[in-house]
Amino acid sequence: MKTPKRLQPLVDEGLVDEVIRQLMSGKEATVYVVRCGNEVRCAKVYKEASQRSFRKSASYQEGRKVKNSRQSRAMAKGTRFGRQMQEEAWQSAEVDALYRLAAAGVRVPQPFICHDGVLLMELVTDAEGNPAPRLNDIDLSEEQALDFHATLLNQVVRMLCAGVIHGDLSEFNILLGGDGPVIIDLPQAVDAAGNNNAGPMLERDVGNLASYFCRFAPSLLGSDYGKEIWRLYLAGELNPEIELTGRIEIEERIADVGAVLEVVNTALQDEERRRLYASVR
Numbered sequence: 001m002k003t004p005k006r007l008q009p010l011v012d013e014g015l016v017d018e019v020i021r022q023l024m025s026g027k028e029a030t031v032y033v034v035r036c037g038n039e040v041r042c043a044k045v046y047k048e049a050s051q052r053s054f055r056k057s058a059s060y061q062e063g064r065k066v067k068n069s070r071q072s073r074a075m076a077k078g079t080r081f082g083r084q085m086q087e088e089a090w091q092s093a094e095v096d097a098l099y100r101l102a103a104a105g106v107r108v109p110q111p112f113i114c115h116d117g118v119l120l121m122e123l124v125t126d127a128e129g130n131p132a133p134r135l136n137d138i139d140l141s142e143e144q145a146l147d148f149h150a151t152l153l154n155q156v157v158r159m160l161c162a163g164v165i166h167g168d169l170s171e172f173n174i175l176l177g178g179d180g181p182v183i184i185d186l187p188q189a190v191d192a193a194g195n196n197n198a199g200p201m202l203e204r205d206v207g208n209l210a211s212y213f214c215r216f217a218p219s220l221l222g223s224d225y226g227k228e229i230w231r232l233y234l235a236g237e238l239n240p241e242i243e244l245t246g247r248i249e250i251e252e253r254i255a256d257v258g259a260v261l262e263v264v265n266t267a268l269q270d271e272e273r274r275r276l277y278a279s280v281r
Contacts, residue, residue, distance in 0.1 A: 006045045007032065009116055016043065016120070023131055028187060033123060033131065041112065042131075044119040046091050046187070091117060097164055097189040104162035105240070106155050107182045124177045124184070132175040132182065135212070145216035152181055152209055153225055156202075158240045159183075160233055165190045165198055169205035171212040192233070199230050224248050 003011055003019050010016040018035040023042060025031070032043045091114060098111040098121070110122040124132040140148070152174065159166065166173075166189055173185035192198045203226030214220040223246035231248065232238040 004030075004032065004045065006116075006118060007034070007043055010043070010118060010120065013115075015113065015115065019043075026185070028185065029119075034120075036112075036120070040123055041120060042109075042123040044121065046117045046119070091119065091187060093189055094119060094185075094187040097186040100162055101159055101164060101183075101186075104158050106158045106162070107177075107180065108186070109182065109184060124175045124182045126176065127178040132177045134172060135174040135176055135181065136171040138176055140213075140216045142217045145213045146219075148176075148181055149209060149213040149217065149220060152183075153206070153229075153244060154240065155181070155183060156206060156209075157229060157238060157242065157244075160192055160202065160229065161238060161240055163192050165192050165195075165202045166205050167201045170208040202230050202233075203227060220246075 001019055001021055007016060007019055011019075016034045016036055020033040020035060020040070023031040023033050029044045029046045032045065034041055034043045095111050095114045098108050101108050102110065109124055112120045112122075114120070126132045135148070156166070156169070166183065166186060168185065168188050169183070173183070175182045175184055190198055190201060192202070195201075206226035206229060210220050210223055210225065225244055225246045227248050228244055228246065229238065232242065
C-alpha cells in the first residue's frame with residue numbers, strides 16, 4: 001500500500017521497510033502492519049487532538065510529571081507550546097506505561113520506539129500467527145469467560161501494584177493473543193497515587209470486565225472486584241498473588257448519633273470561646 005504521510009519519516013530513516021496494510025482505526029490512533037527487516041510489527045499513528053474522539057484528557061493527565069516548570073505553565077495556559085507538550089505527554093505516557101507494566105509481568109505489547117507521533121511496537125498475534133482479534137469479536141464458553149476474567153483481574157492487580165490504572169479498559173482494547181489476553185491502548189493510563197480520580201477509574205475498568213464477561217458467565221453478576229481491589233490497595237495489602245473474592249464487607253453498625261453531636265457541640269463551644277476572647281482583646 002502507499003506509505004501514509006505520518007509513516008514516511010520512519011521509512012526514510014530505515015526504521016520501517018514496508019507498510020503492509022492498515023490494521024484498525026480507533027478514537028485515538030490508526031494502526032498499521034509494517035515490516036521492519038525480517039520482523040512484522042505494528043505502527044500506531046496517533047491522531048491530532050482535534051481529530052480524537054477521546055475528550056476526557058484533563059482528568060487522566062492529573063498527576064503526570066512534566067520535564068520542567070516552563071512546560072507545566074505552558075500546558076496550564078493552553079499556549080501553542082503547551083498544547084504541543086500535552087500531545088507529547090499523551091503519547092509518551094503509553095510508552096512509559098508499556099515498559100513499566102511489562103517489567104511488572106503484565107501482558108502488553110512490547111514497545112520499540114516512539115518517533116514523531118508514531119509508536120512502533122510488537123504485533124500481537126493469535127496461535128496461527130495472524131493479527132490477534134479483539135476480545136469483543138470472540139464468542140466464549142462459560143469456562144473460557146471465567147478463565148479470561150480471572151486472568152485479566154490478575155493483570156489489573158499487577159498494574160495497580162506497579163502504580164498504573166488503565167483508565168479505559170474494556171473488551172475493545174484487549175486482544176486475544178496466542179498466549180491469552182493482551183491489554184492495549186494505554187495513552188490515558190493514570191498514576192494510581194497521583195490522580196484523585198484513580199479509585200473510580202479502577203472500579204470502572206473492573207466493572208467493564210464484569211459487564212462483558214457476565215454475558216457468558218452469569219455467575220459474575222453482582223461481583224464487586226473493583227471495590228475489593230481498591231480497598232486492598234489503600235490498605236497496603238494488595239499483591240499479585242492475592243486471592244480475590246469479588247465480595248466486600250459492608251459496615252452495618254448503627255451510628256452513635258449522640259456521640260457525633262457531642263463532638264460537634266464541643267467544637268462549636270470552643271469556637272464561640274475563641275470568638276469572644278478575640279473580641280475583648
